[in-house]
Amino acid sequence: MTAPTPTTKTPPRRTGYRDVFAVREFRAVFAAHVLSLSGTVVAVMALAVLVYRNTGSALLTAVSFALSFLPYVLGGALLAPLAGRYPARRVLVACDLLCATATALMVLPYTPVPALLALQALASFVAPLFSGVRAASLGDILHGDAFVLARSLMRIVAQSAQIGGNAGVGLLLVVMSPRGALLITVVGFLGSALILRCGTPQRPPTARERATGGTWTLLRDRRVRRLLALFWLPPAFMVVPEALAAPYATELGVGTAAVGLLLAANPVGSVTGELLAGGLLQPAARERLVLPLALAGLPLFLLFAARPGLTSALLILCAAGMTSAYSLGLDRWFFDALPEELRARGMTLLTAGLMTVQGLGMTLGGLVAEYVPTHAVLAGAGGIGALCVLAVARSVRRAEARRPGSETGPTAI
Incomplete structure (x- = not known):
């Protein structure tokens, strides 16, 4: 009698980006994201140009840029209780309509500059909730x-919007007035609201805020705190070269075109890293790489101590940007760490904190650069940031290694 041939179990097929796009509801959310993000990119630059034309003030122009992210911390703190308490679709559509209304008021020809800035702050205020x-x-x-x-x-x-957005909007403003460009933003927000309203189902809210204690419940959880710190710390230092792109180009004696290249290098690396990690690695491999990648980016900035030339600086920034792929595995850890009824609030807290620390990083980097050569500031940001991330990563490693079923072991870092 012939022995049966052993069967080989076929491993499950790895999920890819194509599988994500195969989900109809995600396609609707993604399309809405593209429209609202495009509108935001146009609004930030168009408003800055409009404010400068009306006032001639460099300070007020800078304030208009800053208001695109500074209200995040306040909006995240005050609006986080709404996250999860109302149906998601209703909240998202309401935020889009509020931003469309605020931008439409900016288009009015007699809206004074203080009102323009207040309307920009309002749109940014609801962004972390959205x-x-x-x-x-x-x-x-x-x-x-x-x-x-x-x-x-x-x-x-x-x-990608950061890479090509400013250049694209700059060209748009050559052929269109700032207020005309703001109309495009209105259309973007309205289009996003329409897609979300028609392309996504109404789900019941998930939060039981009064029973769980809300934000304080999340912040009392050590695992949530550690993971938030790991999300926030690398970007807080990674944005310093963006804030100092113009001073560093001046220090090197290169043209103004180099500023755009320096601003684009890190995002190019980030996109490349995300595509490689998402397209080639299994989920378990991405989780094992969370801590090594989180630690690998900032030490590269120590190379700025030698004041590298433009080509070398671009390679450093691009390589550092590629390490942001650590976010893929970290997303899984963080989402799993959040109680279901507090997930919307937790993600709002994550977004608000991320924008806030990046704003602080840019500001502190610029402040130090008033007294220290730019290349030294960049190297210092890399060294100090690497030590901070190392401390958090060691804490996360120990906690994740003890967690049942974790893919992160003692050799992760």
Whole structure:
């Protein structure tokens, strides 16, 4: 009698970006994201040009830029209780309509500059609520690795907008007035609201805020605190070269075109890293690389101590940007650490904190650069940032290694 031939179990097919786009509801959320993000990019630059034309003030122009992220911390703190308490679709559509209304008021020809700045602050104020609720809703649409890749796609779009957005809007403003460009922003927000209203189902709210204690419940959780710190710390130092791109180009004696290249290098690396990690690595491999990648980026900035030339600086920034792929595995850890009823609030807190620390990093880097050569500031940011991330990463490693079923072991870093 012939012995039966042993069967080989076929390993499950790895989820890819194509599988994420195969989900109809995600396609609607993604399209809305592209429209609202495009509108935001146009609004920031168009408003800055409008304010400068009306006042001739460099300070007020800078304030208009700063108001695109400074209200995040206040909005995240005050609006986080709403995240999860109301149906996600209702919250997202309401935020889009509020931003469309605020931008439409900017278009009016007699809107004074203080009102323009206040309207920009209002749009930024609701942004963390919008981002947090949308991120949490992705967990209802997609599960497991598909959720991680969906978050990755959202970041890729944001980084791509940073790479080409300013140049594209600059060309747009050559042929169109700032207020005309702001009309495009209105259309973008309205289009996003329409897609979300028609392309996504109404789900019941998930929060039981009064029973759980809300934000304080999250912040009392050591694992949540550690993971938030690991999300926030690398970007807080990684943005310093962006804030000092113009001074560093001046220090090197290169043309103003180099400033755009320096600003684009890190986002190019980020997009490349996300695509490689999301497209080539298994979920377990991405989780094992969270801590090594989080630690690898900032030490590269120590090379700025030698004041590298433009080409070398671009390579350093691009390589550092590629390490941001650590976010893919970290997304999975963080989402799993959040109680289901507090996921929207947790994602809102994450977004608000991320924007806030980046604003602080840019500000502190610029302040120090008033007294210290730019290349030394960049090297110092790399050294200090690497030590801070190392302390958090060691704490996360110990905690994740003790967690049942974790892929992170003692050799992770």
